[in-house]
Structure formats: structure tokens, C-alpha cells
Amino acid sequence: MDKLLLLGDEALAQGALDAGLSGAYGYPGTPSTEIFEYVQHSKEAARRNVHRTWSANEKTAMEEALGMSYTGKRALVTMKHVGLNVAADPFMNSGITGANGGLIVAVADDPSMHSSQNEQDSRHYGRFALVPVFEPSNQQEAYNMTFDAFALSEKYKTPVIMRLVTRLSHSRAGIVRTKYLNENEIKLPDNPNQFMLLPAFARVKYKNLIEKQELLEKESENSKYNEYHDGKDRSLGIITCGLGYNYVKENHVESKCEYPILKICQYPLPRKLIQKIIDECDEILVVEDGMPVIEEWLRGYLDNCLKIKGRMDGTLPRCGELDPAKLRTALGLEPYPIKEVPTIVKGRPPELCKGCPHRDTYYALNEAMKEYGPGHVFSDIGCYTLGFLPPFNAINSCVDMGASISMAVGAADAGLFPSIAVIGDSTFGHSGMTPLLDAVNSKANIVAFILDNGIVAMTGMQDSAVTGRVEDICMGIGVEKEHIHVINPLKGHHEENVKIIKNEINYNGVSVIIPRRPCIHIAAKLRKQK
Amino acid sequence: MKKNIILAGVGGQGILSIATIIGYAVVKVDIYLKQAEAHGMSQRGGAVESHLRISDKEIHSDLVPHGRSDMIISLEPMESLRYFPYLKPDGWLITNITPFVNIPNYPEMKHLLKEIKAHKNSIAIDGDAIAKEIGSPRSMNMVILGASAPFLGIPFNMLEDSIRAVFGRKGEDIVQKNLDALNRGRDFAEEYIKK
Numbered sequence: 001m002d003k004l005l006l007l008g009d010e011a012l013a014q015g016a017l018d019a020g021l022s023g024a025y026g027y028p029g030t031p032s033t034e035i036f037e038y039v040q041h042s043k044e045a046a047r048r049n050v051h052r053t054w055s056a057n058e059k060t061a062m063e064e065a066l067g068m069s070y071t072g073k074r075a076l077v078t079m080k081h082v083g084l085n086v087a088a089d090p091f092m093n094s095g096i097t098g099a100n101g102g103l104i105v106a107v108a109d110d111p112s113m114h115s116s117q118n119e120q121d122s123r124h125y126g127r128f129a130l131v132p133v134f135e136p137s138n139q140q141e142a143y144n145m146t147f148d149a150f151a152l153s154e155k156y157k158t159p160v161i162m163r164l165v166t167r168l169s170h171s172r173a174g175i176v177r178t179k180y181l182n183e184n185e186i187k188l189p190d191n192p193n194q195f196m197l198l199p200a201f202a203r204v205k206y207k208n209l210i211e212k213q214e215l216l217e218k219e220s221e222n223s224k225y226n227e228y229h230d231g232k233d234r235s236l237g238i239i240t241c242g243l244g245y246n247y248v249k250e251n252h253v254e255s256k257c258e259y260p261i262l263k264i265c266q267y268p269l270p271r272k273l274i275q276k277i278i279d280e281c282d283e284i285l286v287v288e289d290g291m292p293v294i295e296e297w298l299r300g301y302l303d304n305c306l307k308i309k310g311r312m313d314g315t316l317p318r319c320g321e322l323d324p325a326k327l328r329t330a331l332g333l334e335p336y337p338i339k340e341v342p343t344i345v346k347g348r349p350p351e352l353c354k355g356c357p358h359r360d361t362y363y364a365l366n367e368a369m370k371e372y373g374p375g376h377v378f379s380d381i382g383c384y385t386l387g388f389l390p391p392f393n394a395i396n397s398c399v400d401m402g403a404s405i406s407m408a409v410g411a412a413d414a415g416l417f418p419s420i421a422v423i424g425d426s427t428f429g430h431s432g433m434t435p436l437l438d439a440v441n442s443k444a445n446i447v448a449f450i451l452d453n454g455i456v457a458m459t460g461m462q463d464s465a466v467t468g469r470v471e472d473i474c475m476g477i478g479v480e481k482e483h484i485h486v487i488n489p490l491k492g493h494h495e496e497n498v499k500i501i502k503n504e505i506n507y508n509g510v511s512v513i514i515p516r517r518p519c520i521h522i523a524a525k526l527r528k529q530k
Numbered sequence: 531m532k533k534n535i536i537l538a539g540v541g542g543q544g545i546l547s548i549a550t551i552i553g554y555a556v557v558k559v560d561i562y563l564k565q566a567e568a569h570g571m572s573q574r575g576g577a578v579e580s581h582l583r584i585s586d587k588e589i590h591s592d593l594v595p596h597g598r599s600d601m602i603i604s605l606e607p608m609e610s611l612r613y614f615p616y617l618k619p620d621g622w623l624i625t626n627i628t629p630f631v632n633i634p635n636y637p638e639m640k641h642l643l644k645e646i647k648a649h650k651n652s653i654a655i656d657g658d659a660i661a662k663e664i665g666s667p668r669s670m671n672m673v674i675l676g677a678s679a680p681f682l683g684i685p686f687n688m689l690e691d692s693i694r695a696v697f698g699r700k701g702e703d704i705v706q707k708n709l710d711a712l713n714r715g716r717d718f719a720e721e722y723i724k725k
Contacts, residue, residue: 005557030569114568171566171581171592172549174557243592250591324595336597339614342645344637346608350541350576351632383574460569 004175006038008168011139011175012106013038013076015146020181022073022101023051025061027430028459029080030115031169032108036078037462048183054456056465057401057430058083062090062105069103069159070195072187074150081109081120086401086431088125091159093197095129096205098157100189102150105131108164111290111321115458117381117400119319121291122163126267130209132216133161133267134225135242139173141265145225147179152219156212157194165289167243167321217268225265228273233258237281239274239294241265244287247327269294278307285330286310289322351386357453357517358384360489360497362394364515365420365449367494368501372418378411380404380432382424383458383519384451395422402431409435409444418447418505425452429466433473439510440478447504447511450474453519454526461521474512483507489515531561532587533683534594536613537580539605540630544671547696548603549580551675554692555684556584566592575632577609584683603678605657605671606630607642622651624678624719626670628658653677653719660714666704669711676715680723686716 006014013035016024024045026036039045040052051068055061058079065077077087084091084107091105107125110116126133134149136142142164149160193201220226231237238257240248241264248261262277264270278284278298284307286295292311299308309315315330316322328335352359361384369376379385379395380403387394397407404421412419423432428450439446452470456462466473471484483504487497497515504511518526535552537545549565556563567580581594596615601622604610610625617623625646629639646652657673672693679686690709697705 003557005553005563033569167566167592170569171564172553173564173589173592174562246590246592250595253590323593324591325597328595336595337619338597339617339619339649341614342611344608344641344645345611346633346635346637348540348575348577348609348633350574353574386574458574 004177005172006139006175007034007170007172008136008139008142008164009034009108009170010038011142012136012146012162012164013042014175014177015143016074016076016104017042017044017050018177018180019102019147019150020074020183021050021076022183023065023068023075024078025051025055025065025075026078027055027058027061027083028456028462029083029108030459031110031164031166032078032080032083032106033459033462034169035076035106035108039076054462054465058087059090062087062094065103066090066094066097066099069099069101070189072101073184074102076104076106078106080116081107081122082116082118082400083107084122084125091125092129094159095131096197096202096209097195098205098209099153099159100157100187100194101184102153103159104146104149104153104162105159106162106164108166108169109290110166112166114166117398119290121293122161123267123290123293126161126163130213131159131161132219133163135163135265135267136168137242137245137263137265138168139171140175141225142168143175144178147181156216158212158216163242165243165321167289213268217271220266220268220270221272223266223270226270226273227263228276229261229263231258231260234260234281236283236285237262237277238285238287239264239277239298240287241294243289244322247322247324248287248331250324251328251331251333264294269297274298278305283307283309285315287316287322287327287330292318349389351389352383353520355520356383357489357515357519358387358451359392360491360494361449361451361515362387362392364489364494364497364501365422366392366394367498368505369418369420376416376418377420377422378404378407379422380424380427382427384422384424387422401427402435405432405439405446405448406435408446408448409439409442412444412446413442417445419445421446421448423448423450425450425454425466425470426456426464428470429464433477436474436479436510436512437477443509445508447501447513450512450514452514452516455519455522457519457521461519470514471512479510479512483509483511484514485512486514486516489517531683532585533583533601534599535582535584536594536599536602536616537582537604538602538609538613539578540609540632541575541578543605543630544668545578545580545605548671548675549582550696551689551692552582552584552682552684554696555688561586562589564589564592577612579613601678601681603674605674607639607646607654608637611642611645620651622653622678622681623649624653624674624681625655626657626674627654628656628670653722655715655718657715660718661711664707664710664714666707666711669708672708672711673715676712677719679712679716680719
């Protein structure tokens with residue numbers, strides 16, 4: 001077959017399609033978004049009618065994928081690392097119910113937080129839920145592994161995590177498609193109680209899950225993705241996984257690596273292989289792109305093995321993504337000569353686009369808030385988070401999806417006045433509706449701005465789940481109709497908008513203001529459609 | 531054959547199209563390629579970079595190692611300097627010189643040019659002006675790609691074929707403008723090397 005030039009995200013998606021995928025579920029989040037989009041735009045997926053509509057959030061996506069797995073068909077659910085926090089409840093329990101049809105949870109971590117609030121490592125979740133993890137080290141592996149991940153998932157009736165990181169998700173390479181499997185037919189679980197977690201059943205199933213670990217470990221021992229490369233110089237052994245392996249290899253392009261290397265790309269950890277390298281080598285360097293997960297397990301709480309090096313002793317930086325230069329230092333190799341960045345080069349942070357509707361919303365909000373001073377505006381995850389930067393300096397928080405409304409409620413409860421929330425339409429659909437219900441039930445004195453640009457803009461123009469329904473949803477939740485205002489965030493409406501905002505600040509209760517104007521990136525397209 | 535390239539610019543300027551054109555050219559032949567790019571928040575008017583690696587041998591790292599880049603191709607003068615730590619001492623710096631000013635403390639152009647020229651192997655070209663001359667301001671990125679063509683190690687006609695393939699669905703006019711842009715950039719660079 002032809003070579004395809006694909007992102008790591010896309011390679012995984014192509015693998016899933018070729019491995020008989022029946023449904024993709026997900027919520028956009030950098031760097032995972034392109035996995036789902038690839039399925040969404042695939043002609044093959046359209047022909048087979050593979051499910052490919054975005055879900056409202058990662059939790060519903062995870063549950064929908066679990067439902068498809070229940071029927072015996074193969075399902076893929078995609079999210080960024082922090083999305084797995086949202087989906088943690090169904091994910092943890094899916095470890096106990098197990099899967100029926102193959103179930104892959106594809107999670108893209110973001111070491112160095114290129115576009116995230118933290119750099120949590122999804123391998124922790126794998127261990128937490130006792131679920132196997134695959135961690136591809138290149139695009140071809142991302143493609144190949146989906147076949148093995150689905151097969152393992154069905155063989156052991158367990159969901160499987162596929163963990164990507166930014167530099168694989170968003171890096172392109174040529175991949176070769178290898179085979180093509182038909183989709184599964186519907187076949188309900190052999191055990192009709194498999195998905196029944198009443199305590200009496202759950203206790204039994206949890207024991208089964210623990211017992212299963214030995215078999216999964218054996219799979220890891222024999223996995224083709226866990227390779228032991230012997231080396232002559234046993235003063236050091238390198239345990240590495242995912243992209244870390246590439247950075248080790250990169251530093252030995254000119255000179256062959258003489259140290260033994262254990263490359264781990266399938267978990268639970270292959271205990272015997274680890275024992276072997278630890279026994280054979282004087283010191284061990286652990287190289288992982290993300291948190292020091294393997295390193296921490298190996299060190300143990302007492303950290304008395306004494307021969308392990310890595311992120312926790314400063315051989316590699318404690319946080320942030322790895323790169324070839326960091327590995328070069330850790331391996332004690334001479335650094336390449338480096339030109340410094342000239343001092344005249346200034347930082348160029350991202351900014352709201354020229355003509356962006358959020359700009360006008362912030363100008364109006366700032367004017368209305370002038371008399372109260374700073375410190376009153378809770379915001380959320382999206383392009384509008386850039387309203388924190390000059391010239392706006394308009395918001396004071398960005399924590400997690402939906403937190404703007406809930407934090408505003410808590411602050412209003414404490415007596416902060418005014419207490420303002422700023423959230424985007426898709427984020428509102430994701431996690432903002434339930435806190436608004438709290439606000440209505442406790443008659444919290446807040447003003448919630450739902451910035452409706454009709455799209456999920458930051459991640460690259462995905463459909464928003466609530467388009468055309470924002471005020472209906474607010475009314476359904478119980479916000480009074482006369483305190484829901486749709487405003488037009490444009491310069492010409494500035495005075496009028498400021499007046500509406502001031503009035504609602506002075507109303508003692510829940511107000512919702514919906515600045516509505518399409519994102520400039522879709523505005524032209526919308527005009528054409530008309 | 532092995533080339534490490536850093537593509538630099540400001541979100542929205544079109545560095546990813548350059549990567550697509552080069553990628554399309556090499557994937558058709560038996561050459562390895564890796565190209566890491568930036569998505570998400572950084573795309574909104576901020577500094578963006580893409581790492582492009584081409585080799586006849588297997589490529590390990592998706593990122594170009596510091597100090598190992600054969601060239602920086604930049605669509606913006608200040609951005610061309612931001613990635614110096616990646617450039618080999620004798621690597622090529624090929625940059626557009628029309629500034630994209632969206633920060634209050636943007637440095638003076640004469641200081642930027644001085645830094646660019648201080649690098650031994652540099653080509654400073656007004657891609658915006660040339661693109662305007664041929665009546666296609668948005669093809670500035672192809673002018674800059676053209677200026678880097680003599681150093682890429684990819685036959686020029688393969689780049690032209692890629693442009694035809696990638697821009698084909700946008701119509702013959704767009705294809706022709708981009709081909710013109712590519713040629714003008716190449717001519718400029720070849721002229722410059724002769725001097």
C-alpha cells in the first residue's frame with residue numbers, strides 16, 4: 001500500500017479504522033483533537049457509517065464508547081490528558097467491568113504544557129485503574145499498536161489506554177498500512193452481569209481484575225513493543241519508553257550506543273526484563289517523556305536501590321518535555337556548539353485575533369467593572385483565556401473546564417460582589433450547565449457570560465454541542481428569562497452592552513449575558529452558506 | 531542525505547503550508563521525513579515553529595537537536611533569530627524581512643537586519659514585496675520557500691509538482707501564482723549566492 005504522511009494522532013486513527021473500528025467518541029483537546037478529526041473526515045468512516053460526532057464532554061464520550069464495547073463492537077475514545085480527569089469515573093469503573101468489544105482510550109499528554117494547565121501523565125491512570133497502557137514511540141507504531149491494543153482488549157476483556165505525547169501527536173511521518181479487518185458484529189457479553197457493578201458483583205469483579213494483572217504482565221514480557229537491546233558497556237543501563245527512546249537513539253547516530261537499553265512501550269511493566277537490566281548494569285538511567293512514572297515505581301518510597309538516575313535526582317530535568325539536547329547532557333556527551341538568541345528578540349505571546357468577538361466583550365466588561373476594581377472575574381478554558389493578557393487584563397482565573405461558573409458561585413457565597421463568570425459556549429456545554437444549576441438553586445448573586453462564537457475555536461473549529469440553544473438551556477435550568485440577554489459584541493453596540501452588564505451586576509440573583517457573534521474564522525464560511 | 535530544518539513565523543503566516551509542500555515532495559520518493567508542528571493556543575498570533583527532518587536513513591527524534599539545524603526558514607525577521615540555538619554555526623538563515631508587528635516592544639528593523647547579516651550564511655529577502663509584485667500577497671511563504679530551494683537538497687521540479695498537487699483544487703490561477711512566487715524566491719537566492 002501507499003505510504004501516507006500522517007501525524008501521530010492520525011496514524012492512530014488510521015490504525016483504528018483499519019482494525020475494524022465501529023465508533024469514535026471524544027471531546028476536542030490539544031494535542032488529541034486530530035485523532036477524532038481524522039476519523040470524522042475519513043471517506044472510509046463515512047462509507048461504513050462509523051460513529052464520529054463529537055460528544056458533549058470526555059465523560060459522556062467514555063461512557064458512549066463503553067456502551068459500544070458492551071455490544072461487542074470496537075470503540076475508540078479520544079481526549080487530552082486533563083480530559084481523562086473528566087472521564088475518570090467511567091474510566092476507573094470500566095477497568096472493573098472490563099470491555100466486550102475492543103475499547104481503546106486514546107489520551108494525548110502535553111509535557112511542557114504547550115496548550116494545557118498541567119502536565120499530568122496518563123500512565124498513572126493506567127496503573128490506578130489496573131488497565132494496560134500502550135505508548136507508541138513513533139507514527140508507525142501508533143498505527144500498528146491499535147491492532148494489538150484492540151486484540152489485547154478483547155482477549156482480556158479490558159479497556160486499553162494508548163498514551164501519546166504532544167511531539168508524537170503533532171509530528172508527521174510516512175506510515176504504511178498493513179492490513180484491514182472487518183468490523184465486529186453485535187455480540188452481547190457472554191456474562192450478562194459483566195457490566196453490573198452492584199457491590200456484591202463489583203467485589204468479585206475487582207478480585208478478577210487484580211488476578212488478571214499477572215497475565216497482563218506476562219503479555220508485556222513477551223510484547224514485541226518491549227525490546228531488550230544488549231550492550232557491551234554495562235556501567236550503565238537505560239530504561240526508556242515512548243519518545244524517550246528516540247532521543248537516546250538520536251544521540252547515538254554517529255556512535256553506536258554501547259549501553260544495554262530496555263525500551264518499554266507496553267504496560268504493566270515487564271518485571272523480568274526490568275530485573276534483568278538492573279541486575280546486569282551498575283547504574284540505571286530512566287528516560288521518560290512525561291512524569292517520572294517508571295522511575296518512581298522503581299525507586300519505591302524508600303528509594304534505597306541507589307543506582308537509579310533520571311528526573312528525580314536531576315540527571316534529567318524534573319519537569320517539562322525531553323529533547324535530544326537534554327538527553328545528551330544526561331548521557332555525558334559533549335554538547336553541540338550553540339548560538340545564543342540575540343537579546344533584541346522579544347517574546348511574542350499568542351493573542352486574540354483582530355476582529356475577534358471576545359475583544360469587544362472584554363472592552364465592554366472592563367468598562368462596566370471599572371468602578372469595582374480587579375479580582376472579580378472567573379474565567380475558563382478557551383481562546384477567551386487570552387483575555388488575561390494585556391491590553392485586556394480582564395480575567396483572574398483559568399482552572400478547569402466549567403470552573404468559571406462554580407468558582408463565581410463560591411466567591412459570591414463568600415460575599416464577593418460583583419462575582420462574574422466568563423465561559424465559552426462549548427465549555428458551557430461541556431461542564432458549565434451543572435454549576436449554573438447550582439447557582440439557580442442557591443440564588444447565587446452572579447453574572448455569567450457565555451461567549452457564543454458558535455464553534456470550538458481554540459482547538460481548530462470543531463462543532464459546539466450547544467449551538468443555537470444556549471438561552472433555551474439557561475431558561476430550562478431555571479435562569480429567569482428577563483435576566484438572560486443576548487448582546488452583539490461589536491464596537492457600535494458598546495454603550496448599550498455596558499449598560500446591560502451594569503444593570504445585571506446590580507440585579508441580586510443569577511444573570512446570564514450571551515455575547516453572540518461567530519468566530520472570525522467561521523464568519524466568512526457562514527456568510528457564504530447564506 | 532540529511533537535512534534538519536526549522537520553519538519559523540507567526541501563527542497564521544503559513545509555515546505549515548511550507549511543511550506540507552516539502553512533505554508532499556519527499557513522501558513520494560524513498561526518503562524518511564519527520565515534521566513536528568505546533569497546534570492549539572500558540573497558533574493565535576504567537577511565535578510558531580515547525581521542525582522538519584529529511585534523511586535517507588531512519589530518523590529517530592521528531593525534534594531537531596539543538597545546534598544541528600542545517601537551516602532556518604523564517605517568514606518573519608525577528609522570528610528567524612529566535613531559533614538560533616538550533617542552527618549549526620555554518621547553517622543557512624533564510625528569512626523574510628517584512629516585520630509582523632503585534633507586540634508593543636518590537637525591536638527596530640535596522641537592529642534585526644544587523645543580527646541577521648551578522649550570521650555568515652544568511653539570505654534576507656522581502657517576500658511580502660515580491661508576493662505583492664506578482665499580485666498574490668498570500669504567496670509570501672512560497673517566495674521564502676523558493677529562496678531556500680538551493681539549499682534543500684530536493685530537486686526544484688519536485689517542489690513545483692508538490693505545489694501543483696497541494697494547491698490544485700484551488701484552481702490553476704492559484705497554482706500559477708504560487709509557482710511564480712517559488713521561482714522568484716529561487717532566482718533571488720541564486721543571484722545572491724553568485725555575488
